[in-house]
Amino acid sequence: MARPIDVSQLIAGMNKKNGLHTDTSGRIKKPKFLSKQERLLQGEPKGNDEDLKLRSNGTAKMKVKQQGNGDDNRLDEETGKKDNLPRQNGSKFQFSWDESEDTLADYNPIVSTKVSSLLQMGQNSKIASESSYMGKHWTEKSLSKMTERDWRILKEDFAIVTKGGAVENPMRNWEDRNIIPEDLLRIVTQKLQFHSPTPIQRITIPNVCNTKKYRDFLGVASTGSGKTLAFIIPILIRLSRSPPRPPSLKIMDGPKALILAPTRELVQQIHAESEKVTKIWSRENDYDCRVVSIVGGHSLEEISFSLSEGCDILVATPGRLIDSLENHLLVMKQVETLVLDEADKMIDLGFEDQVTNILTKVDINADSAIHRQTMMFTATMTAVIEKIAAGYMKKPVYATIGLDTGSEPLIQQIVEYADSDEDKFRKLKSIVTKYEPPIIIFINYKQTADWLAETFQKETNMKVTILHGSKSQEQREHSLQLFRRGEAQIMVATNVAARGLDIPNVSLVVNFQIPKKIDDYVHRIGRTGRAAKEGTAISFVSSTEDETLVRELQKYVKKHDPLNNNIFSDGVKTKYNIGKEQKDEIIY
Template identity: 50%
Template sequence: MTRPVNIDVLLGKLGGRPSGKQAGKVEKPRLLSRLGRGEKQDVAVAHYSQNTQEGQDRDDDYIHNIPMKSRSYGASSTGSVVVRETEVPINTSSGRKTGGRDKGKGKFNFDWKQEDDTLLEQEPIVSKSSLQLVKNLYSKTQEHDRSHLMDNYMGEHWTVKPLDAMTAKDWRHMKEKYHIMTKNSQGSVQNPLRTWQELGLIPPKLLNVLTRDLQFVEPSPIQRIAIPNIVHQPYKDLIGVSSTGSGKTVAFAVPILIKMNGLIRPRSLKLMEGPKALILAPTRELVQQIESQIKNVTTRDWTDDPNECTVVSIVGGHSLEELTNSLRNGCDILVATPGRLIDCLENHILTISNIDTLVLDEADKMIDLGFEDQLKLTLSKVNVETKHRAGFQTLMFTATLSPAIELISHSYLQSPIHILVDSGEGSQPQVKQIVRYSPNTDQRFVELKAKVLPQFKAPIIIFINYKNTADWLAQKFQQETAYKVTILHGSKSQEQREHSLQLLRTGKAQIMIATNIAARGLDIPNVSLVINFQMSKNFDDYVHRIGRTGRAGNSGTAITFVGDEEDQQVMKGLYQYVKDNNPTGANEFSTAVEQVYTLNDKTNNLILF
């Protein structure tokens, strides 16, 4: 930029200071025309040029006293400010510039030497030749191999990393994937298993049974986190919270078998010491189901021990003489209901003084079914018998952590590890819920026979509320269809109930007609369809009913028939549940049902659970 105009020029007239009466007075500012501004500026430039003539001869070529010049400013090689001017034609009539637009207007033109450019001395981090080499390499790489370039930059994924290369971040990502949360007030929690083979926790023969014979390709989330924490020494108590059908039986059965592997116990010692593991479950059906699943492993070549691992169950419906006979050879693993176990202890049929592992399966259902007092009494007897046992371990598995369960855990478990496997999207039961309006039973049966059942494979469970309805429905199937049907309700003897379950599991019966007794705790594999032929009187029973399908990663369908005489509050709960729990995005709710029970009215949809 130019040097400021001399103060004498600004304050005085004709380039001098005011004198006499004019001294101290400043001329009133006035606006100048464009031409006048140019003349004033030229005078100032000429004055500046005259004052700096000496020593500035090399700049003379850049300064000219020509009116109306287009100027640009810059720094000379000596550091002084120079002004460049170019001739611009003038229209004398208008005083405006003519000709083409000055393309250099508004741009700075720096007059420095080429060697003063500091960028010439800078070397780029990556040369253009190197960038071109990488570009050519990437373009020649096959599409399926390009991911390795990113892996080399980002590092290996936690699924393929060696165990000793796993970081805390990797373990956190794994837990997030499987919705695993852990907590322990004392000590650390073991990391989950990535594969069955990891850490060498499972003996080779038992591992072969799981992966080769039973086709367990990889552990479920609850199995991944529970097994390493149960077998880690020193043994700690554990509470596992996971939904029904998530694989909890294997989660506690495998650690029990790991502890017993290589343990030589002849028949006489089994009779004298009693079982090494005790598993409590709320219902007879669940007890027998657990027994069957464990025997499915122990009857195979799973250990080097020549003595067979004996698994025995004791439930109601059998006399004490029958139970005594089943225990005549002793047992290694005992599965029982709390009430029947107390009967056996009080009659001195068995002893539990040498138990190493106590498992409470479906503990929340024991409370729901009114077995809380029996459960506490059983735990008290176990604690009295085993309080001197080093390494004794209590494992509690539940679907919900209710206040009653927390109270029991505080009373009978010692600083337990808490494991929660949340029902994220990947583990949420994939059940499609369909609610249809059908006012009478004959119409429902016709729809079942003609439209519903032909679309689904066995096994199928049909829930009803009354025993006479079960008998009537079974007769209709026998008379009008070719389906093989079995019945399960409370009036059946224990032997009949076990026979009915066996028929359905083995495929000899395609359909089971059952009351709510089959809604809780029973695990019938691969149920494709649940039908609520009669809507349950209690909303919680509905949830347990449809939970018989869509288990262990499979998808399922639940169809509910609704009439005109259902409970209004139950229907409100049903409407909201079907609306909120729609993992498949295909739920259906009949508009006729909405109209009959005015469920679509927003003022009626405020439900407190």
């Protein structure tokens, strides 16, 4: 019987068959790394002299397509016949498919720019190189060149979010699409020096000034965002499209535009801002546009006198307007534009029933030919606001500015612990000297306001004015004028001034007493950090505060920190055991 083949010999035979080299012991040799010279030698063609001769003479039996410059006669060396394949655009390589089958024929990639051309732009041309890849920015394009991507970038630049279907694109500038007549445009840009529209103005004006629809509009934007001009301009544009009315007709038919606001201070502010535009506009267009305001604190006789010549634009608080309607001081037959400003504040103040009552009266009393347009502006969107919008607005455009898109006021929030009013004032006295006026100090009680004003006058050189509900209308107006003119550096106020008032350049807001609700806190500190400017809000917390409110305050301060410098003092955390429960959960 033959002896079986040794395993090493068997493996060596298999390796030889597979081209693997082995040594005498049958083990596979390690690979040898060749030099460039050795690789070139091994790469030379092997074969007999006849094969090499054939190869060198180019007579190998393979199809070679020869072509010359401009010569379409391609020969098959094996058959000697012409190859009639179509020539493809003079390309070096010839393919047998048709040009229509080339899916990349019209492809023009954005990376087609040569690197050399980009390098020639120099080190400081980052914008130019980006433009070569991504195209021009929307600010450098004409209206006809704007793409969907450009409009999307514009909205992102101004933190504008819209919904509602068939929404008009925002205005790029005041002159955009000739929406605003030249006379009104000149007033806004030259006389009032508003060089560019704010985000709420950009989205509101083109959507409400469409003559075909006069579409309803609901805007969610913070106070101080330019809402007044956003609805005054459309009101004047619509007024200009109808002939002026004599006083008798204004009295008989009532105002063409009705603006509702929650507080008398806000009503008076809207009245004043509106007259800045309407007085110039009326003078230049020979159009007697009258603006009248109705607020509490004025007797019915005073209101009746102000309405004796009629009006085109009426600004009012809900309660006083209902009083005037019930006493037949005015009618509302031709209200073409209805504006609800600070709608959420009206609801907070308990005006929901009065607002719905007014909306119903406007609809009932309106002439059949009148197409009413409703605009509503609010700082927060609540269920009640949505209910009013659903009941009294027709397919409105919804626009949110900044609040829900990650943009918020640039306010540093500081929360300090102070157990008594005297302790608070001691800290406050050193704080206010570090900030430029105007400064607003909020309190909860009128007695505290009077005490604080007296103490400031005794212990500092700063002039203080007071604003609260016990003051008469004339006293409140006088206080606001002193503060706006800079004759008083500090205003001590209750929540009545926390909403709607637009006092520019407030550097510091102090919550001498924190409010009872977190919403009031938000609106108080919103008096500073307006128009993209930075501001500071300091709040004093005592030992008698509601523990739930303090915890909500801590969460808000932690969550809303755009400058990354908010401070919530350890003294407050210790007093109200904030953070202790979280540590206990981690330990146990």
